[in-house]
Amino acid sequence: MHWLIAPGFFTSAPVHTALVLSAIAATVCAVVGVFTVLRGMAFAGHALTDVAATGGSGAVLVGASPLTGFLTGAVAGAGAVAVAGGRDARGRDVATGIVLSLATGLSALFLYLDATTSSATGVTQRVLFGSLFSADPSTVLPTLSVGLLALVVTGLTVRPLVLTSLSVELARARGIRVGLVNVVFLATMATAVGLSALVSGSLLSTALLIGPAVAAVRCTTRLSHALVVATALGVGCSWLGILLSYDSYNWMPNNQSLPVSFFVVVTVVLSYAICTWWGTRARRV
């Protein structure tokens, strides 16, 4: 078994924390992600990850915990995206882009100040690309409660969410406040992004939000199936990513292990490719 699972994997405390944190984040991301993909809001989701990066780098500057930074950043970003929103899809994309670019500029400044004021090295990598194995075990409880909150909100708003994703006019005719649904969903998405940033770093949290969801949408036809498949893929990919990253310590000649986020992204993209192939084959038969 040693070629598959390097010794010490099951006894290592950082690995346990990593597995628990990533399972929570992946579940929330998969559920929220399916709606993100159905609503065609992948760009807004990605913009929130860049604002989460600003929050994360700001948190280092003031000495707050990374989770607080990521969540505050993403929620503030959701507010900015909601306020900036344009009239049509292109206008909305441009407005989202402006929020995104301002946030990235601020991260640039914060990371520069982090690097010049503190003696800690590798802040850029840690905030942007994640360092799951150094996560503090005490973040498990807040992560779990925030994750549950996001899932409950999604569960409560599931009908208006589906209806507004399918047809805005129909939803309006039914008396649903489309604008309100959108703002609530943006806030939920921000929470998911904040949690995911903890696992894979802020720049790569898009992977957990979009990847499993788009793979599930490609190979299923019903919403409930898509949600189950996305959750299974999300948790599976992030656990596999953690395992491979742990193993990679022994692969590299200089014992410099590859980051968790890299393996999570690679497995997510592979599962997307397989699901797409499977989905098109099933439709053809």
Next chain:
Amino acid sequence: MINAWEVGTIVAIVAGVVGFLVVLRGDVFAAHAIPNGAFAGAAGASLVGLSPLLGLGLCSVTAALVISALRRHGQRDASTALVLVLTLASGAALLSQSTQLASSAYSLLFGEILGASATRVLPLLLLAVVVVGVVLLRWRAFVLSAVTPDLAMARGIHQGRLDASFLVVVALATTLTVPVVGALLVFSLMVGPAAAARLLVARPGRSLLVATATSLVVLWGALAAAYWTNWPVGFFVSVGSAGVYLIVRLITHSR
């Protein structure tokens, strides 16, 4: 510093011209994703000892072609997002393998005034001429297919091929811009000035000129500010372009 001004001027003109079409065609997300592909290219090239410009070019053109192929099959934004995270993650994996690279990660992502002054002007100028040349030659097709896709189709313009060639133009423009403003902020310089110009001027030709002029002012200002404060160029570029857009939007809104 004189070199930085020359390089900056070339970069700003290219970003303004290409950015105008990015905003007009609604390719904002793709224009954000392609520079991230470039990041992996630059990291890989410096790991094996190739010229970073070559790595940047190869990787961003590949990312552009993959994005344009994938997004024909629906879920346009989601497939772009996947290409983006895959390239970024590869960049991160490369960076984790070399401590020397890790220190250059920041300037690759956010730009550096040294990056601007160390770039050689001639290859950059040639690449810029190619990019602007292609845009001017195919100007009518790019604009027509963005504004009225049906009419463009009736004129016999192949949408898929045009889409791919436009993304390759974006990729080449990216290659020029990354060393100066950084992979994450190329996009700011392309989108902010162009979006502001679109709000101010309706005619495509004039709007293009306004976009290019604005991006020149933003980049010159950012270079000067970065030189004075020693803060990252990318920060000033993003604040400048977002600021211009916000001011213009407030003005046009109150009219």
